[in-house]
């Protein structure tokens with residue numbers, strides 16, 4: 443069904459849907475990569491692609507062949523470079539699918555966390571309170587949906603019952619396990635001394651060191667909640683999906699935000 447004629451261009455209903463979907467996808471891509479180093483790579487790639495289209499339209503054979511080959515390899519390179527962003531996009535799509543409509547799928551896939559109640563998180567809250575009061579640096583990751591497998595494997599496996607005492611023992615200064623992050627999944631401490639990816643966001647304030655950048659880095663790559671206790675300032679922060687850092691949290695605020703965040707679908 444023809445809707446509009448612009449010169450030699452016929453635009454029909456399907457074209458409008460097509461344009462709308464492309465705009466939506468580009469917006470999602472922008473949202474996923476904004477603020478990261480990947481956004482500059484993406485802009486660079488778009489620029490080269492623009493030049494390639496111009497050169498091809500002008501009929502410059504040699505240059506367009508070279509750029510054409512570069513674009514072909516470039517697509518593969520983009521998949522490698524944007525692997526975390528592509529993963530996050532697919533997780534976003536998967537999560538946007540409302541499984542409640544399909545009770546069987548809902549039961550299979552949705553094993554988390556409406557039950558992730560205050561009570562189950564209480565050992566974490568109590569430990570963070572003590573760690574902040576004693577200015578003991580800590581990095582605590584709580585799994586939401588992303589399984590965090592490779593980060594768990596980067597540390598020392600524990601698979602221990604979650605408790606305040608164990609968290610305090612792990613982060614004791616000079617203790618053998620205090621460096622790196624603890625990862626909690628399904629109410630168990632899966633591993634300690636885990637390595638997290640460091641955020642490359644150039645806009646982060648200089649006051650934030652590697653502990654905070656590691657928390658933000660993981661939250662750029664996954665939907666986990668990452669709690670940081672600053673050794674220098676005793677300050678509590680929490681990083682959530684998309685590289686957001688909520689700083690200066692009083693302990694009751696941490697508790698509320700954590701429970702809300704883990705409940706959100």
Ligand SMILES: Nc1ncnc2c1ncn2[C@@H]1O[C@H](COP(=O)(O)OP(=O)(O)OP(=O)(O)O)[C@@H](O)[C@H]1O
Nearest residue numbers: 579621622623637638651652653654656672673674
């Ligand atoms: N990639 C990483 N993954 C996990 N933990 C890390 C990583 N990089 C640094 N850390 C932890 O952060 C500690 C260093 O923290 P640093 O002083 O640089 O951070 P900070 O953000 O300034 O925090 P603080 O306010 O506690 O000093 C390291 O000893 C280590 O335990």
